[in-house]
Amino acid sequence: MALRAKHTGVRTVALIGIDGSGKTTQAHRLADELTEAGIPAGYRRNAGGRHWVGRVAALFGCDDAEALVGRRGMLAIESVLRWLAILRTMLRRTVSHEISVMDRYAFCQYASLRARGARPAAERRARLAYRLFPAPDVTFLLAVDPAVAQQRIDRRGYDHESMDYLNAADRAYRSLPEFPTFVVIDANGTPDQVAAEIQADLAARRAALAAPVPAPRRRPVVRALMLAAGPLLAAFAVLGFQLAESL
Template sequence: MFISFEGIDGSGKSTQARRLADRLRGMGHGVVLTREPGGSPGAEEIRKLVLEGDPDRWSAETEILLFTAARRDHLERTIQPALEAGQIVICDRFADSTRMYQGISRGDLRGTVDALHELMIGRDPDLTVLIDMDPEKGLSRAKARQTAEERFEDFGLELQRRMRAGFLALAEEFAPRFAVIDGDAAPEVVAEAVFAAVEARLP
């Protein structure tokens, strides 16, 4: 089973992905916890290029190519081998983030993202957990981390608002594979809601 976590910056999705991985491992499942961009040596190198530096470092078109290249390497070297070995793959972000950040929020490029995705990736997760969060609260959380990877946070609150609206629209467009979870609740409550959504779809 292939599970992705999506949400705006600071939504808590990374924490919830780790919690889910730990819980499933405790149940005896083989689990690979990974992330995007990254998740394989080549993709981690591309991660540094796209998440660090000035917000205007890359155009949206260039970002789409970089993220797709990273995702292809990640799919070949990490995701597909794990799935073929019968493991559960939990990925912190996948193609839906590119559909949002580069495809919609930074220009009208959704068609380009989808065409490249179909050509080079060819699959979506079995389940996408969307942690829905108030954009102002999420951005405040994200900026408080004070890491070098703040290029997208530096685009500001308006981008986060467009992102949230876009993710909720995606959840309607791809309703069968999405589970929308209220990220404003306590982390333990969020974790239980996430597990319930996953448990219902486990093979």
């Protein structure tokens, strides 16, 4: 393990990328390896629920989630569910000394909206709601050839994505205004190779990683929610409007 067993100045690490890029595998692995190195870390999944809605759709005889609720409806549901997942992650962070290793983040929602042809207004509303959440300290974009990604998706056997969508998603991530802030990782290799590249980048940040960080104040979750009541209500209003408009 390339990282030293010290508390770090990095509190949040996000792994993002198209479906089949290996986000979940690498996020689990990074959280485990940080913990083994003496740096408490927790895996946090910020999924949008598309797979779950797809399973519900299958019960009703539909081919996929969009066949059940429509493209715009699924994008709205995805925006709300991912927002709630990130909120849960951030609330956990307020009462924990762990590094949050996040499998997906708000950027994934913006890319999904672009890749699936949502109107610009939908992304503007999503950004307004998601601005409540701070940017991760480090965001790794796992860049993979869409053809390789499709092979991985087909191997796991429980879903499928078209090449058209995977190519659109790849372009969407690279078109985001936040793209220059991402650390781009070549995710075409083996899991060991990808993990080594992530570790190498974190090792290069040793000066920042070794910097002492004041322990976060332990605030009861209820108090944290009260302090966030205004922004939360505003975000729910935006997301609710998007959902109502889409259904």
